[in-house]
Amino acid sequence: MSDESLSPSRYIEDLLAGQMRARSLAIAHRLGLFAALADRTCDVTGLSNTLGVQATGLRKLLVTLETMDLVRRLGDDYELTELARQSLLGRNAQSFGEFVDFFTDQFESKPISLLMNHLRFGGPVRPATTADQWRHYMAAMDRMAHLSADRIAETMQLDRDQTLLDLGGGPGCYAIAACKRYPHLNATILDLDDALRFAHQNVSDAQLADRIKLRPGSVTDGCYGGPYDVILLSHTIHLFDESSVQSIFSACHAALGASGRLVVRDLFTDGGRTQPALGALVAFHMWNEGDAYSVPQTTRLLVQAGFQPPRHVPFCDGEDPEILGSLLISAKAEPTST
Numbered sequence: 001m002s003d004e005s006l007s008p009s010r011y012i013e014d015l016l017a018g019q020m021r022a023r024s025l026a027i028a029h030r031l032g033l034f035a036a037l038a039d040r041t042c043d044v045t046g047l048s049n050t051l052g053v054q055a056t057g058l059r060k061l062l063v064t065l066e067t068m069d070l071v072r073r074l075g076d077d078y079e080l081t082e083l084a085r086q087s088l089l090g091r092n093a094q095s096f097g098e099f100v101d102f103f104t105d106q107f108e109s110k111p112i113s114l115l116m117n118h119l120r121f122g123g124p125v126r127p128a129t130t131a132d133q134w135r136h137y138m139a140a141m142d143r144m145a146h147l148s149a150d151r152i153a154e155t156m157q158l159d160r161d162q163t164l165l166d167l168g169g170g171p172g173c174y175a176i177a178a179c180k181r182y183p184h185l186n187a188t189i190l191d192l193d194d195a196l197r198f199a200h201q202n203v204s205d206a207q208l209a210d211r212i213k214l215r216p217g218s219v220t221d222g223c224y225g226g227p228y229d230v231i232l233l234s235h236t237i238h239l240f241d242e243s244s245v246q247s248i249f250s251a252c253h254a255a256l257g258a259s260g261r262l263v264v265r266d267l268f269t270d271g272g273r274t275q276p277a278l279g280a281l282v283a284f285h286m287w288n289e290g291d292a293y294s295v296p297q298t299t300r301l302l303v304q305a306g307f308q309p310p311r312h313v314p315f316c317d318g319e320d321p322e323i324l325g326s327l328l329i330s331a332k333a334e335p336t337s338t
């Protein structure tokens, strides 16, 4: 959405400057600058020794961060602003630092030239994920769950359900939150091996290994086990193209019991696909391999797979990051009588 208070050239300049700001934030975060200022103020020399970088560049980085309201000058020293403390230090409930790493990996591994070629000629755009990138990816999902897993567990209303499949469950936080909230529930987390390593750790930390099974597999092979009372597909369909999503919904339908429900969580957009704005951005940055699906489009795919038209449930408020998305909850269609 354009800022009408800016002239057209200032507006474009501001968009381009956004990239420079994002890079400055990524570098400061990866250097450990915010963590280094967590409990103390520090001058440029002291900070350059702590971080192992040269003072000349660090001084400029600090000034940049000052313009971004992330640090403040106190004489020769720098300190974190409250905004940086709340949004970038892991010990804060609102921290989003894990997303800085995750987004930075995305930008670093997909240079513009690669994406231009992908747009022109198609073909895969997702490079192999390194061990560090998996760690950042799962840490970001973990963080998002920290902001939303309890609310999603509550919204799913699993009081009468025995079994939940967390499909593409990643670090497993939603299955864990659901099992904590509903003591009679057992869950299965299905994901790729690399992701399940993180789920294994979280499930064991939560002491829920007796109630949560890990099932290595691909959401695209349609073998989910079951029958389940509820399947949760959280932030996973945007990774796949429309025909794959259609197959995934059909496989979910087959894996659910007769009165089962499918809960799909994603960055669902409106029919015009511009709101929420982050949905439009994510749609483009999934390139040809995935999409941010609109509510009407997802409704059509669910109905074609045999589900009843879903309820659209926004479970977070305007203060929350848009990336938390919303839910579409569908019951299996009543069998037609002949």
Ligand SMILES: C[S@@+](CC[C@H](N)C(=O)[O-])C[C@H]1O[C@@H](n2cnc3c(N)ncnc32)[C@H](O)[C@@H]1O
Residues within 6 Å of the ligand: 141, 142, 144, 145, 167, 168, 169, 170, 171, 190, 191, 192, 195, 217, 218, 219, 220, 233, 234, 235, 236, 239
């Ligand atoms: C954006 S993450 C969401 C993770 C989790 N559901 C959540 O909401 O935090 C997408 C998940 O889909 C998983 N995934 C991607 N491709 C997959 C596939 N072919 N089969 C199974 N899982 C897959 C990823 O490993 C990752 O855990």
